[in-house]
Amino acid sequence: MLEPFKNHILYNLSFLNNARLLIAISGGVDSVVLTHLCYQLGLDISLAHCNFNLRGKESDGDEEFVVQLADNLDIEAFTESFNTEGYASENKMSIQMAARELRYYWFDELAQQLGFDYILTAHHADDNLETFLINFSRGTGLDGLTGIPEVNNKFVRALLPFSRENVIDYAKANNLIWRVDSSNASTKYLRNKLRHEVIPILKEINPSLLQSYQSTINNLGDATDIVEDHLELFFEDAVESIEDNKMTFNVSEFKKQNNPRAYLFETFKDYGFTEWNDALNLLDAQSGKYILSSTHRLIKHQDSLLLSEIVPGELIEITITDSNQEVETPFGILSFSEVDEIQNNSITAIYVDKALLKFPLLIRQWKVGDVFFPFGMKGKKKVSKYFKDEKLSLLDKESTLLLCSEDNIVWVVNRRADNRFRVTEETEEIIKVELK
Structure with a gap:
């Protein structure tokens, strides 16, 4: 795997060769293999580990393992301890979402304060497939079916072309040691249920599932490019104005399309709206009618739609x-x-x-x-x-x-x-x- 990884960096991610890199490491096999591969290539790496304090001594053991690994490789390691359960309760979110939010905030903060150019995560092809199935099962648009982006601002997923099997084979062949998260065996989480129960059946039906999935991802990516090109032209006509506190859209531009509902979805999907029939009805509603998402409000005003962020009411x-x-x-x-x-x-x-x-x-x-x-x-x-x-x-x-x-x-x-x-x-x- 080292040679294919080296070629992948050389031909697709060459910008990593002269950059300061922060590797997000849990201590599991994926992030340990990523660390060793980058170390073997002589990349400028440091490690960042989050202790979410969700598994007692096991969580502390993961942290100790990462610190020891960094010491063995003579590289720098950063660790942070989080009260994940308290954060989840305070912000009314799931433990998984709380952990995700906490770690990405911290990684981003580290990168800004200490001058890291990129943050590497150990997502691989199987993770990509799982994400696709999660989004598919919950309902999504094209964006949700195009997989995890390999490069997203500072975040880079350098292992995406490789399977979980590739990763484990490399770890065993090189006698690497890693930590096993006991919670990964539980099927109470959707991702684990897909990983342990659904995907093995799909691979049994189609042994080339990952290759077929990659082909599908490429085709969907091409379709997405076409859609985005068309939407850019649509937005030029539909957007009337952009101000600090609102965006104004021309209702007539939506109504002249063959499928206004689809254009409403593509325009407002990133603002938390989900009830697209209500959005469609807004096109013919009287002035003052509006719909709400958790973060934004879409208001019909005469021949326009006004999009604004919801700001907590403050008595002036x-x-x-x-x-x-x-x-x-x-x-x-x-x-x-x-x-x-x-x-x-x-x-x-x-x-x-x-x-x-x-x-x-x-x-x-x-x-x-x-x-x-x-x-x-x-x-x-x-x-x-x-x-x-x-x-x-x-x-x-x-x-x-x-x-x-x-x-x-x-x-x-x-x-x-x-x-x-x-x-x-x-x-x-x-x-x-x-x-x-």
Whole structure:
């Protein structure tokens, strides 16, 4: 296996030869073989081991083994101990997901702090097949069926072309010692059930299963390239704007496709959405209707779809005294300055009669029942009705603040001043209020 591995690095991963490499090592046969292969090729390697404290003395034994292996090879080793169960409970996730999240965060942190160019993991062809079957059994798109990427940013899976059998044969032929994780024998986890019960049957049916699977992966990869090329052209027409807090998509571009549901899936699959019939219904829904994922919200607004990240609700109430010249808000700096006359009006500034203001002023979000007297109009108007007339989206409404004097609205910030505080001929002192 050493010679094929050497050729694989030479022809496909040559960038590893002159890089600082961090090997993610559990102590199991896969990562031990990866370590020895890289060591034999003279690559610049260090080891990183996570102790998840899930198997008592066995976990501690794995850590001791990795430290000893590094000492034997005269290479550097880093170890980290995690309270995995506590992290899983705190973040309401499975133990497996918690362990995955913890180790990848730590590997990435090590690489950034200590200047490692790449992080090597010991995934091989059988792992790739297992991942394919897991995604297939749960339901997925093309991306979920194209396998584990060999290179993904800093992470490199250098053993992907090799089978578990190749790895074990190399370990035995070279008298390598490795640790056995007892939890890998349990079939309560889906991956282990596939590994021990399903894949052996598939290999019995087709002894060339891994080769057939690799051919399938290559074909799916080619299909994915075609889809991505087409989607790039679609996005050029469908994406209306990209801002800090939202993306806007043209509904008509989805509706003109033969299969709008498929385009919705490809556009929004990375944002946690799963109910694609609901997304399809959104195309013909009235403004204000929306669907939620765990992280994002997709809103129908007139002829557009607005995508925004869900931010935990935060009550905004900022008090302003008469001594404040500038106040920081979530949307910019609100400044107060005395001026001699009204200058150029703009949407970001208003001029008010200082004598009519009752300090302290208050900046807050709008609420149902709010009423103001729009500048330039006679009479009052509900803020909600003003929003509707202005055709504001749900996101625009949520990001609009009110400047208030006692219970009276002075300014629907960046939108409309209140007529009651306007400057008149009787005004002696003028205050300019501006959002910068």
